[in-house]
Amino acid sequence: MTPAEEVSTTGSRARGVGPGVVVADLSKDFGDGPVVDGVTFEAPRGAQTALVGPNGSGKTTLLAVAAGLLDPTSGRVTVMGATAGSIEARAVTSFVPDNPVLYDDLSVMEHLEYVARLHGVRQWRPRAQELVERLGLAARADDLPSRFSRGLRQKTAIAVALARPFGALLIDEPFVGLDQLGRTALMEFLAEASADGASVLVATHQRDYLAVAQRCVGMLDGTVAFSGRPDDDAVSDLLD
Amino acid sequence: MPGSTGGGAGTAAADVAALRRLRRRRKLRHVDKWRVVYRIYLLLVVAGVVLLVLTGIGGVVRVPVKEQGAARLLGAPLVGLAYALAIAAAVRSGSRGGPLVLEPADVHFVLQAPVDRRSVLRPAATRALARGAAWGATAGCAAGVVASRAVGGSEAEWILWAGMSAALAGATAVGAGLVGSGVRIGQRSAAAVATALVGWSVLDVMGGRVTSPLSALGAVAVWPLSPHPLDLVAAALAPAAALAALTTVGGLSVEASARRAALAGLVRFSASTFDFRAVALFRRQLAGERVRRRPWFRLPPSESARVSPVLRRDMHGTLRWPLARILRLLGLGMAAGAACVAAWSAAVPIVAVAGVLGWVAALDASEGLGQEVDHPDRLASVPRPAGWVHLRHMRFAAGVLVVPALAGAAVAVVIAGSGVAVLALTTAGTAVLCSAAAAAITVLREPAGPGDLAPAGEMAGMAILVRELLPLAVATAGFVPVSMDRLAFLGGRPPLPAALNAAFFVMLAPAAVLGWVHSNGRVPQAARQPESASS
Numbered sequence A: 001m002t003p004a005e006e007v008s009t010t011g012s013r014a015r016g017v018g019p020g021v022v023v024a025d026l027s028k029d030f031g032d033g034p035v036v037d038g039v040t041f042e043a044p045r046g047a048q049t050a051l052v053g054p055n056g057s058g059k060t061t062l063l064a065v066a067a068g069l070l071d072p073t074s075g076r077v078t079v080m081g082a083t084a085g086s087i088e089a090r091a092v093t094s095f096v097p098d099n100p101v102l103y104d105d106l107s108v109m110e111h112l113e114y115v116a117r118l119h120g121v122r123q124w125r126p127r128a129q130e131l132v133e134r135l136g137l138a139a140r141a142d143d144l145p146s147r148f149s150r151g152l153r154q155k156t157a158i159a160v161a162l163a164r165p166f167g168a169l170l171i172d173e174p175f176v177g178l179d180q181l182g183r184t185a186l187m188e189f190l191a192e193a194s195a196d197g198a199s200v201l202v203a204t205h206q207r208d209y210l211a212v213a214q215r216c217v218g219m220l221d222g223t224v225a226f227s228g229r230p231d232d233d234a235v236s237d238l239l240d
Numbered sequence B: 001m002p003g004s005t006g007g008g009a010g011t012a013a014a015d016v017a018a019l020r021r022l023r024r025r026r027k028l029r030h031v032d033k034w035r036v037v038y039r040i041y042l043l044l045v046v047a048g049v050v051l052l053v054l055t056g057i058g059g060v061v062r063v064p065v066k067e068q069g070a071a072r073l074l075g076a077p078l079v080g081l082a083y084a085l086a087i088a089a090a091v092r093s094g095s096r097g098g099p100l101v102l103e104p105a106d107v108h109f110v111l112q113a114p115v116d117r118r119s120v121l122r123p124a125a126t127r128a129l130a131r132g133a134a135w136g137a138t139a140g141c142a143a144g145v146v147a148s149r150a151v152g153g154s155e156a157e158w159i160l161w162a163g164m165s166a167a168l169a170g171a172t173a174v175g176a177g178l179v180g181s182g183v184r185i186g187q188r189s190a191a192a193v194a195t196a197l198v199g200w201s202v203l204d205v206m207g208g209r210v211t212s213p214l215s216a217l218g219a220v221a222v223w224p225l226s227p228h229p230l231d232l233v234a235a236a237l238a239p240a241a242a243l244a245a246l247t248t249v250g251g252l253s254v255e256a257s258a259r260r261a262a263l264a265g266l267v268r269f270s271a272s273t274f275d276f277r278a279v280a281l282f283r284r285q286l287a288g289e290r291v292r293r294r295p296w297f298r299l300p301p302s303e304s305a306r307v308s309p310v311l312r313r314d315m316h317g318t319l320r321w322p323l324a325r326i327l328r329l330l331g332l333g334m335a336a337g338a339a340c341v342a343a344w345s346a347a348v349p350i351v352a353v354a355g356v357l358g359w360v361a362a363l364d365a366s367e368g369l370g371q372e373v374d375h376p377d378r379l380a381s382v383p384r385p386a387g388w389v390h391l392r393h394m395r396f397a398a399g400v401l402v403v404p405a406l407a408g409a410a411v412a413v414v415i416a417g418s419g420v421a422v423l424a425l426t427t428a429g430t431a432v433l434c435s436a437a438a439a440a441i442t443v444l445r446e447p448a449g450p451g452d453l454a455p456a457g458e459m460a461g462m463a464i465l466v467r468e469l470l471p472l473a474v475a476t477a478g479f480v481p482v483s484m485d486r487l488a489f490l491g492g493r494p495p496l497p498a499a500l501n502a503a504f505f506v507m508l509a510p511a512a513v514l515g516w517v518h519s520n521g522r523v524p525q526a527a528r529q530p531e532s533a534s535s
Helices: A059-066 A087-092 A108-118 A125-134 A150-162 A180-195 A233-239 B009-029 B033-058 B065-094 B104-110 B117-151 B155-182 B187-207 B213-221 B229-251 B254-272 B276-286 B309-318 B323-345 B348-365 B367-374 B376-380 B386-416 B418-444 B457-477 B480-490 B495-506 B508-519
Strands: A021-029 A034-043 A047-052 A074-079 A093-096 A168-172 A199-203 A215-220 A223-228
Touching: A021 A059, A034 A059, A034 A074, A034 A199, A034 A215, A034 A223, A047 A059, A047 A180, A047 A233, A059 A074, A059 A093, A059 A168, A059 A199, A074 A087, A087 A093, A093 A150, A108 A125, A108 A150, A108 B009, A108 B104, A125 A150, A125 A180, A150 A168, A150 A180, A168 A180, A180 A199, A215 A233, A223 A233, B009 B117, B033 B117, B033 B457, B065 B155, B065 B187, B065 B213, B104 B254, B117 B155, B117 B213, B117 B229, B155 B213, B155 B229, B187 B213, B213 B229, B254 B276, B276 B348, B276 B367, B276 B418, B309 B367, B309 B386, B323 B348, B323 B386, B323 B418, B323 B480, B348 B367, B348 B386, B348 B418, B348 B457, B348 B480, B367 B386, B367 B418, B386 B418, B386 B508, B418 B457, B418 B480, B418 B495, B418 B508, B457 B508, B480 B495, B495 B508
Parallel strands: A047 A199, A047 A215, A093 A168, A168 A199
Antiparallel strands: A021 A034, A021 A074, A215 A223
16 A cells, blocks of 8 residues: 555544655755755654744755655655655645745636545545635635735645645745734644644744744755754744 | 545546646637637738748749759758757757646646656647647748749649658657656756767768668658658658657656746747747746856956946856857857858848847847846946947947857858858858847837837737837848849849948948937836846
8 A cells, every 4th residue: 555545544634654754865956056955854744843944045945855846966855655756755745835836727616626636535625615714715715816915825825735635744934925814724724734643844934833833943054953842042043 | 534535546637637628618718719810810921921931022043953963962961950950959958858838837736646647748748749740840831832942843742741751850859859858868968869860960961861860851851852762761750759758758857847837938928028038038047058157267357447347247247158058159150151051042031041040149149238128227327328338238249249150151151162251251240230230129129018009900910010020120131142142143243242232231220220229228117027037
C-alpha cells in the first residue's frame, strides 16, 4: 500500500504513513550560488512547525522543493516517506504558495471541486461548503477569484489546499492580506490539521503564530540557524 | 477522509479531461463571434499581403536554366539545414522545459495531483505536435509558391511536396523538443545535439549531397526538382519523434514548467499589445538567458567629462551580455547577409526577411535604450532632455550593430564572391542605421492607445497593422540598395551606381527618426515593466 492509498484510521483528513516532512542535507542553487545550503530538519506529523527567517533566507525555496515544484540541486526531501515530487508524495502534500495560483475561469466552488476530484475525493461538497463558510467566502463561492482582492484570493487558495486529503500541509506566508476572520479560521484549520496527524509547516514572519506552533526552524542565508522550541530567545533574534 | 477517497489515476485523468471540456464550452459561450470573424478577416488580409510579397509582385525572378543544376544540388541540403536549425532550437527549448506551455494553475494543481503526468500531458503534447505540423505546412506551402515561381514547375506539385515535407519537419521539431523536456536533457547535451544536427547539415550543404536524414527530408520538399523515392524514408522521422514524445512527456520538469508558464503568459500579453521590446525581454528570460554576474572585462575607471555617461552605461551593460546573445546577434547578421544574397539571386522581396532580422538584432543591441524606457523615473531626474539621452543610446546601438553587419557582409562575399564587396559594405552601413532607427521607434513609441484608433470601427485593426509595420519598413529600407542593384542589373543599367544612389536616399529614413527622437524628448509616462523584469 503506497502512502497515497493509505487513509488515516483516526477518521481524520490526514493521509499517508511514515514520518512527516524530512529535509536531508538539501541544497538548491539557481546558478548564482546556493539559495538553500545543506539544510537538514524534520517537521514531524501531528505538529505545527514554524519556518522563520529574514527575507532571502531560503524559506520559500525550501517549501517549493518540499512541494515538488523545484528540483533539489542536492540532498533530499521526503514527505511521509516518499520523495518530494513523486506521485506518492503529491498525494499527501498540499501546498499554498505565497502568491495564490488560481484559474481565471473557475469559480471558488469549481476550484474546490476540481482539486478535490483530482485527489480522488468524490463527496467533496460538504467539506467545500464548510471551508467557504468558515473562511467567509460563502457569499462569493460562485464568483471568479480572478476578480477578487488579494485577501480573498488568499482565502480561496487556502480553501483549495484544505479541500483535498493531505498528510503534510506546506504554507508560505499564509497570513498576508487576511482579515481577522480569515486569520482566526486559518489558525483553527492548522490546529485541526495537526491534531488529525498532519505535518504542518508554515513559513511566516508572524510572531503570533509562534504561540501556537510546537516547533520552530529558523533560517538564515540558506542554512538552518536554529531548530527547537518557538519560545526560544534565538527565534526573536531571527524575527527582528 | 474515509469513504470519500476513491478512484485512481485513470479517474483523475478523466476528471481533468472533463474539466477541460467544461472550460472549453464555457469559453466558447463567451466568445464574441463578430470579433472572431473580424480576426479571421484581418488574418486573411495579412496572409494575402504575405503571399503577394512572397510571389514578389513581379519581383520574383526565375532562376536561369543554367543555374537550376545548382538549385537541384543544393536545394535538399539547404532545406535540410533549415530543418536542422528548427530542430536544434526545439531541442534547446526542450532543455528548458519547452515547448509545452501550461497554465500556471495547471502546473500547480494538475501536475501536483497524484495523477500519472503522462496521461494528463498527452493531449497537450498531441496538440503541440499538430500545431508544429500546421505551422510547418503553412511555411512549406508558402515556400512552395516561391519555389514554383523561381525554378518553374507545377505550383500545386510544389505546394504539395514542400508543404508535406515542412509539416513533417514541424512535427519532428516539436517532437524533438518534447523528448528533450521529457528526458530532462541538460543544456550542454542539448547544445551538443543541436551542434551535431546543424553541423551535419552544413557538411551536406558544403558537399552538395544528401547524407543526413534532415537533408533527405529536405529532398522531399524539392521533389519536383529531382525525385528520389528513397528520400521518402525520412518521412518516418515525424511519427518516430511524435511517438517518442508521447512516451516521454510525463518526465517533464515541474520547475521548468512553472517558469515557462509564468513567462509565456507575459510574452503573449506583450505580443497582444504589440509591445515588442517587452516580448524580446521576456523571451530572453524564457530562454533562460541571464546577464553575466561579472563582465567579460572591466572598463578602466574614467572621470573624464568628455566620456559620455550614456556611452559608459551602455558599455557596462554590453560587457555583461551572455555568450548566447552575442552569438545570436552574429547569427542574425549572417542570416541577413545570406537573405540579401537570396534576394539578389532569386526574389527581390526577400530583402524583407533581412529587414526583419536586422530589426530583431537591433532590438537586442538597443538594450540600454530599452532599460531607459523601462525605468522612466530615473530618466526624469536627469538634467537633460530625454531626447539627448535617447540619441546617445541609439548611437551606441548602431555602433554595436556594426559587428553583425560586417559578419553579414562577409557571408555575402563568401557566397557571392568578392565582386559584391562594395555593395555588401554599402548595405551593411545603411542596414546598421536603419535597423537602429527601427528599433528606436519600437522601443520609444508609446503602446497603441485610443488616439491611435481614431479611424474607429472596422478600420482600427488596419490602422494598428500599419502602425506596427512602420519599424519593419524602416529596417527593410536599410537593405534596399541590394534590391536596386538587382533591378538595375535586370534593366541593363550599371547596378552599383543605382545601389549607391539608393543608399543616399535610404539614409533619409534614419535621419527622420533621429529628428523624431530628438524632438520627442519627453519622459515616457509609464514604465512598461517593473524593475524585476529587466534582463
